[in-house]
Amino acid sequence: MTEAWILALPIGIPLTTMALCTLLQRQALAQRLVSITGSAALLASSLLLLATTYDGTVIATQFGDWPAPFGISFVADLLATAMVVITGLMAMTVAIHALVDGARERERAWFHPLYHGLLLGVTGAFLTGDIFNLYVWFEIMLISSFGLLIQGGRSEQLDAGVKYVVLNLLVTTLFLMGVGFLYGLTGTLNMADLATVIPQLENQGLVKTLAVLFLMCFGAKAAVFPLFFWLPAAYHTASAPIMAIFAALLTKVGVYAMLRVFTLPFGSILEFIGPPIGWIAGLTMITGVLGAAAQFDMRRILSFHIISQIGYMLIGLAVATPLALGGSVLYVLHHIIVKANLFLIAGAVQRAAGSYHLGSIGGVHRSAPFLTLLFVVPALSLAGLPPLSGFWAKFTVVRSSLEAGHAVLGAVALAVGLLTLYSMLKIWNEAFWKQASRLSDAAARRWHADPHLKLAMLAPILVLASLTLTIGLWPEPFVDFSVRAAGQMLDGEAYARAVLNQTLPPAGGHPQ
């Protein structure tokens, strides 16, 4: 019973917070209080989950008490737990940043209910063990993100919204079609059950076709090489906290879905799907980083870097050794922290220097030296310089691909790291190091006149930067955790046992 509660809390808390925020829509202060409390409670519940599953036990529960292959399972293994913990952390830090810098306008446009709706969809997607249920969580996440993206209703946001909505709806509908076909083929939707049924099917050709359909759908969600166009068209039009939470969580849900689906239900054909994923990973890294090099707006540079970093996370599936998958998990965790932090920093730079556009700002190293110091940590970590978290994540991924004989993939990963450094240096030179413009001078005066703004913006950035430093200086537990999570994914036995064995249906049919 307690296991059921531990699994239900990370889903129930955002749901409750969303409902309360909707009821308190008119009262700004009460709504903020509820929103912050809800985010803190989500973080606490995710840590409780971590405490339960840290030793490698997989916990599962069936919502509605129907036994396993029939009911809807919720499962937490190490991978799902890690993703939920990082979601709780992002929820907390971004909620604090969202208290300033245009908070009033956002609150009038229902920011808090939509924000917690997004978190609900994300944690649900991480914890569900049922593939149709995964589709439902995807849709909850999507509808909230639609609302968040067009907040403010400026014409560029509507333009971005059109493209984002059409492409995302298209791929989720195709995902639903894939789920329908999968059910027709196997007669089950439970992912652990699918893992036992799929290898026994006669028609393996159809299974492979479906796997490619799922690869396309999740790939579009994760913004991989030929399907990434919605991301740089949309993200940069939202405000800084919304960009940060999008960058942290949305594409990573796609990556998580790939890691889950291609190790568990489609684990038996990972050797078939691995090589195409390797190609996709390499091309994603290259196009993303080149796209970023052509941009001159901080938000758009960072958007393109999301794409290029997704490539690194897919190397694990292409190489498919425990170390490589562990590297992918570590990369996802490191990347969420660093990328959300960079978007939060971009928001702070916009306040301290007046614009996101690198051509018209400068001199932040003089006007806001502490912010400058905080920028250096995630920027160099994104490029993968030691001793920061990005170095260990890249090191694990590249080493595993070299060990498994994927030398080209490893070389591409290293070269893309260098080009990432180029983009970060561009932001450094233009925004921080260059002489201040008149626009930046005026903005810096307003920045220093508002201590509350500075505190609410810099505190989350400081927390995330220190986490990056912690992973960098003390990587051993994090690497160990990721490799253990990968072992669990590749083995799949503990997962299947937790989901299926606990409640074998009593002989004689369904329970009442």
Added chain:
Amino acid sequence: MQALYATAFGCMLAAALYLLMSRNLLRMVLGMLLLGNSVNLAIFISGRLSSHVPPLVPLGELVLAASANPLPQALILTAIVISFSLVAFTVVLFERAGCALGTTDPDAMREAEPPKLVIDPPPRAEGERP
């Protein structure tokens, strides 16, 4: 029966994709409606088509043998609700976008991604920077 439904699904899917690829927001939203419904039809077919046998599990068995599987119908019900709300949102968004941007051609909407790289010269005094 199966073949008829499968053909209908194929035709609907083709029409939906054709509409989605057109350069007009109204046609695109119709395409999305059609796509959602064709997918629902596909799920429906995957649960077997037969209306004579009631979907009851016989005593001592675990699976339905001959009758239509009711689970895909439950899935479709969920999917209909979701796609209805999402299409409702999309219609409003497209209406607002069409009004604000003055066009219904998504290719002509370049507000978020301007076609030329705009590099505005930074406002700075002369000789400030070498």
